[in-house]
Amino acid sequence: MAQAPATSSNGKPIPSQEEMSLLAMPLGQLQTFAKQMDEEVRFLIQSLSQLHQAVKRFEESRDSLAQLGDAKEGSDLLVPLTSSLYVPGTLANAGKVMVDIGADYYVERSVKDASAFFSRRIAFLMDNIEKLQKTIGTKRANLNSLQDIIDRKTQYQQQQMQQAAAAQGKGVRASS
């Protein structure tokens, strides 16, 4: 089985060779294990949606830059003080923007460089999204096969109990 790179600290993908030893494990333990895996998958899906949101934010910034790129120095604009209050202003220093590059650092860049920065960040995030999707796929498959084992075991135990009950019923008295 192709293993996705481990991204979480406790991510333990189950190789298929271990399926046999999984079959030997007690049912309760398997269920706990399945629950853990389920939680992990949920967490990863949440991270995935956060990554998508981040991509959207960077895309918005890049789109704004594309609009700004046409604007000339001295052109009129309205500066938002709050989301519902604007004051008139003129555009100064049209070619330069301040970019938040993370960890409280900001860099003054040309519109073109800033746009390239956002494209880089988006590519970086897309790369991570792809990796994460693969990891989620693998983990889901593992979870499914584990669930399968649990189902089979439960069925087997029920059968055994029924057989035992039937055998007892024959020996002593008829049981419902």
Next chain:
Amino acid sequence: MSISALQQQFESHVDELRKLQQSYSKLVDSRTQFETQLNENKLVQEELRLVDSEGSVYKLVGPALVKQDLPEAKSHVDKRIGFITTELDRLDKAMKEYDEKMNTLRGTVMKLQNQLMQQQASAKA
């Protein structure tokens, strides 16, 4: 050993194990935080490398943007990465120690549980 003494011993071990697990999960949390910071700082390091020598770098201090010297900003980020890396190493070591401690304790708890069950069974019989 009497059942009640055994019971007591069992419970105190379980309690200890639970405490260890709590501290362990705190370690995991701070490890995740440091890891996020490390990734962010690495991205910043990469970006600063792309800034040419006349480019202006600012750092957000409270609500104000304060102008930074580019080489100084670079060395700050490098230092920060170094610090985070050492912290991560320290956390990894601590987590490994906890892991070992918890494993031993888990074994003891299981053994005590078995003993307890046996004694209870023989007391009933």
